[in-house]
Amino acid sequence: MDRRRWCGSVLGLGFVLLGVGCERAPDDAGPILIGHFASMTGSEATWGVSTDRGVRMAVDEANAEGGVRGRRLKVITYDNQGKQQESATAVTRLITQDKVVAVLGEVASSRSIAGGQVAQRFGVPMISPSSTNPKVTEIGDMISRVCFIDPFQGYACAKFARGEPLRAQKAATLYNRAQIYSTGLNETFREHFAKLGGTITTEQAYSDGDTDFSAQLTNIRGTAPDVIFVPGYYTEVINISVQARRLGITVPLLGGDGWDAEDLKNAGAALDGCFFCNHYSHEDPRPAVQEFVRKYKALEGGRVPDGMAATGYDAARLLIDAMRRAPSLSGKDLAAAIAATKDFPGVTGVITIDAQRNARKPAVILRLQGGKPSFVTSIDPPE
Amino acid sequence: MDTQSIDPLMKLVQTLLDGFAVGGMYALIALGYTMVYGILKFINFAHSDVFTLGAWVSWGLAARALRLEGAADAGGTPVWAVPVVLLGAMLLCGTVGFLIERLAYKPLRAAPRLNVLITAIGVSLLLQNVGQLRVVFGPYPKSMPALLPDVTLLYVAGVRVPVVDVLVIGLPLVLMLGLEWLIFRTRVGLAMRAVSYNTQTAALMGVNVNRVISFTFVLGSALAAAAGFLYALKYVGLKQPADTTWVMLGLKAFVAAVVGGIGNVRGAMLGGFAIGLLEFLGVAYLEPLYRDVYVFAVLILVLLLRPAGILGRAAVEKV
Numbered sequence: 167m168d169r170r171r172w173c174g175s176v177l178g179l180g181f182v183l184l185g186v187g188c189e190r191a192p193d194d195a196g197p198i199l200i201g202h203f204a205s206m207t208g209s210e211a212t213w214g215v216s217t218d219r220g221v222r223m224a225v226d227e228a229n230a231e232g233g234v235r236g237r238r239l240k241v242i243t244y245d246n247q248g249k250q251q252e253s254a255t256a257v258t259r260l261i262t263q264d265k266v267v268a269v270l271g272e273v274a275s276s277r278s279i280a281g282g283q284v285a286q287r288f289g290v291p292m293i294s295p296s297s298t299n300p301k302v303t304e305i306g307d308m309i310s311r312v313c314f315i316d317p318f319q320g321y322a323c324a325k326f327a328r329g330e331p332l333r334a335q336k337a338a339t340l341y342n343r344a345q346i347y348s349t350g351l352n353e354t355f356r357e358h359f360a361k362l363g364g365t366i367t368t369e370q371a372y373s374d375g376d377t378d379f380s381a382q383l384t385n386i387r388g389t390a391p392d393v394i395f396v397p398g399y400y401t402e403v404i405n406i407s408v409q410a411r412r413l414g415i416t417v418p419l420l421g422g423d424g425w426d427a428e429d430l431k432n433a434g435a436a437l438d439g440c441f442f443c444n445h446y447s448h449e450d451p452r453p454a455v456q457e458f459v460r461k462y463k464a465l466e467g468g469r470v471p472d473g474m475a476a477t478g479y480d481a482a483r484l485l486i487d488a489m490r491r492a493p494s495l496s497g498k499d500l501a502a503a504i505a506a507t508k509d510f511p512g513v514t515g516v517i518t519i520d521a522q523r524n525a526r527k528p529a530v531i532l533r534l535q536g537g538k539p540s541f542v543t544s545i546d547p548p549e
Numbered sequence: 550m551d552t553q554s555i556d557p558l559m560k561l562v563q564t565l566l567d568g569f570a571v572g573g574m575y576a577l578i579a580l581g582y583t584m585v586y587g588i589l590k591f592i593n594f595a596h597s598d599v600f601t602l603g604a605w606v607s608w609g610l611a612a613r614a615l616r617l618e619g620a621a622d623a624g625g626t627p628v629w630a631v632p633v634v635l636l637g638a639m640l641l642c643g644t645v646g647f648l649i650e651r652l653a654y655k656p657l658r659a660a661p662r663l664n665v666l667i668t669a670i671g672v673s674l675l676l677q678n679v680g681q682l683r684v685v686f687g688p689y690p691k692s693m694p695a696l697l698p699d700v701t702l703l704y705v706a707g708v709r710v711p712v713v714d715v716l717v718i719g720l721p722l723v724l725m726l727g728l729e730w731l732i733f734r735t736r737v738g739l740a741m742r743a744v745s746y747n748t749q750t751a752a753l754m755g756v757n758v759n760r761v762i763s764f765t766f767v768l769g770s771a772l773a774a775a776a777g778f779l780y781a782l783k784y785v786g787l788k789q790p791a792d793t794t795w796v797m798l799g800l801k802a803f804v805a806a807v808v809g810g811i812g813n814v815r816g817a818m819l820g821g822f823a824i825g826l827l828e829f830l831g832v833a834y835l836e837p838l839y840r841d842v843y844v845f846a847v848l849i850l851v852l853l854l855r856p857a858g859i860l861g862r863a864a865v866e867k868v
Binding site for chain 1: 563564794797829
C-alpha cells in the first residue's frame with residue numbers, strides 16, 4: 167500500500183512538471199505556425215502524405231528565402247486517419263493548443279467540412295488544397311480553396327465523355343452515397359452529360375466500407391453503357407475496376423480527382439485505358455510545372471508528384487503570399503488577404519480567388535496505362 | 550432507369566455465386582466462434598481479428614516474402630503459390646490462436662465470464678493496432694497480388710466463373726467436410742464433443758481438457774485464416790488492419806454463428822451460407838445500400854422467434 171502511494175505521488179509530480187513544461191506565453195519572435203490536418207494513415211493515406219510533402223516543400227522554400235515578416239515558418243501536421251471526427255479534433259487542437267495562424271487541409275470534402283466548421287468558429291483562416299465540393303467554402307468567410315469545384319469537374323468529365331476519343335452515347339454511374347464529394351460529382355456529371363445529349367442508363371450506389379460491388383456492376387453491365395462514371399476514392403476504384411473486369415465488363419471507367427494516387431498501380435491491367443479528371447499533369451510543359459516536378463523529384467528520391475502534392479504546394483504558397491500581403495497575421499486580415507488573391511502563378515494553374523473563395527482553373531484529363539497517368543487533354547471552365 | 554435489359558437468369562446466377570462465395574467465408578469464421586463457445590461458453594471477440602490477420606499474412610507472404618507482385622502479368626505465378634500462401638497463413642494464424650488462448654484466456658479460466666469477455670476485446674484491439682504498426686503491415690490499404698491466372702473455367706447461364714471464384718467457393722466446402730470428419734470420426738473430435746458436453750465429466754474420464762481447448766483455438770484460427778486468404782484473393786484491395794470493414798465482416802460471421810445456433814458446428818456452416826446468400830440477394834434485388842441491414846434484421850428475427858438459432862437447442866439452465 168505504501169509503495170503504491172509513493173508511486174502515485176511520483177507519477178502525479180511528473181504530470182505537474184509536464185504541465186508546467188507545456189505552459190508558455192505566445193511568442194511573437196518565434197516561428198509562425200501553420201497547421202495541416204491530413205489523412206497521413208488510413209484508406210486514403212497517399213493523399214495526406216502527398217499533400218504534406220507539397221506543403222512542406224513550399225514552406226522550406228519560403229524559409230530559405232528568409233521566411234515571412236522576418237520570422238521563420240513551421241508546419242504542424244496532425245493525422246486524422248481519414249476520419250471525419252478526427253478532422254474536427256485535429257483542427258481544434260491546432261487552433262486552441264498550438265495557436266496556429268492558419269490551417270491547411272483536407273483533400274476529402276467531408277473532412278474539409280468537418281475541419282472547416284471548427285476553423286470558421288475560431289476565426290482562423292483555412293485553405294483546402296483539393297476539396298472540390300461547393301459546400302466546403304460555403305461554411306463561411308474563413309474558408310477558401312485553391313482548386314476548382316465539382317459543378318465544373320462534373321462538366322469537364324461529361325464533356326470529355328461525349329467528345330473524342332470516347333464519344334460515349336450511354337453512360338452508367340457508380341457512386342458512394344456516403345461521401346458528399348461522390349454524390350455531388352455524380353449529380354453534376356448526370357446533369358451535364360444529359361445536357362450534352364448523352365443518356366444515363368443507370369445510377370448505382372454503394373456505401374463507405376463496401377468491398378463487393380458485383381451486384382451494382384451486374385446491373386450496370388445489363389444496361390450496356392459506353393463508359394462507366396465512378397466518382398469515388400482510389401481505394402474503392404481499385405476494387406471496382408478489378409471486379410468489373412472479372413465480370414467481363416470491358417468499357418472504360420471515368421472518374422474525378424478522387425482517383426489521384428500512386429496506388430492505382432495496384433489495380434494492374436484493370437484500369438488500363440481508363441480516364442480521370444485532375445488538377446494538373448506532371449507532363450504539362452509549362453516551366454512552372456516542370457520546375458516543380460524537378461524540385462519535388464530531387465527531394466523525394468525520384469518520385470513523380472501527383473495532383474495532391476501539387477495542390478498542397480499551391481495552397482501553402484498562396485497562404486505564404488497572403489501572409490506577406492496582409493496588414494497583420496490576425497485571422498480577419500489574413501482571410502481578407504487570401505480572398506483578395508489575384509492571378510497567383512500556381513503549379514496547377516493561375517489562381518484567382520473568386521467571391522465564393524473558390525479558384526477558377528482548367529481541369530486536365532489523364533489516361534491510365536500500367537497505373538501511370540498521362541496527359542490527354544485540358545478542359546477550360548465554360549464562360 | 551433502364552434495368553429491363555438485364556437477363557434475369559444471369560443476374561440470379563451471379564448473385565447466388567457471390568452469395569455462396571462470401572457465405573463460405575462467413576461460415577469458416579463462424580466455425581471458430583461457435584467451437585470456442587461450445588467448449589468455453591464465451592464469445593471470443595478477438596476471432597474476427599484472426600481473420601483479418603489471415604488476410605494480411607496472406608498478403609505478407611505473397612507480396613513481401615515470395616515477392617509475387619506483378620508475377621501474374623510477367624509470365625504467370627508458380628503453381629505452388631496458392632497452397633504455400635494458404636498453408637503458411639493457416640499455420641501462422643493457428644499459432645497466434647494458440648498463443649492468444651495460452652497468454653490471455655487460460656490465466657482467466659476460473660475468473661467470471663465477464664472478465665474473459667473484456668479480455669477478448671482487449672486482445673482484439675491489440676491485434677488491430679499491432680497490425681497497424683509500420684514494421685508489421687502498416688496503416689495503409691494494400692493490394693493482394695494475383696496468385697491465379699485470370700482464366701474463365703466455365704460459363705453458367707452466361708455468367709463468367711473465373712478460377713478465383715471456383716477456389717473461393719470450393720475451398721470452404723472441402724475444409725468443412727474435413728472438419729465434419731475430424732469432429733465426428735476421430736478421437737480428438739470425440740474429446741472436443743465430450744468437453745463441450747460437460748467439461749468436468751470429460752476431465753474425470755481422462756480427457757486432457759487444456760489440450761482440447763488449445764486444439765480448438767488452433768483449429769478455429771486456421772479456418773479463419775483460410776477465410777482471410779480467400780477474402781484477399783477475391784477482393785484484392787485490403788483495408789488497413791484497424792479499419793471498420795474488418796470489424797463488420799467479423800460481426801456478420803458472428804451473426805451467422807448465432808443464427809445457425811451458437812455452439813453448433815453444422816449450424817455455423819448453415820448460418821454462414823444463409824447470411825451470405827441473404828446479404829447478396831438483398832443487395833441485388835432490394836437496395837444495395839442496406840447490405841448490413843438485411844443481416845442484422847435476420848439476427849433480430851432469429852433472436853425473437855428462435856433464440857437458440859436454427860439448429861441450436863434451447864438449454865435449460867439449472868440453478
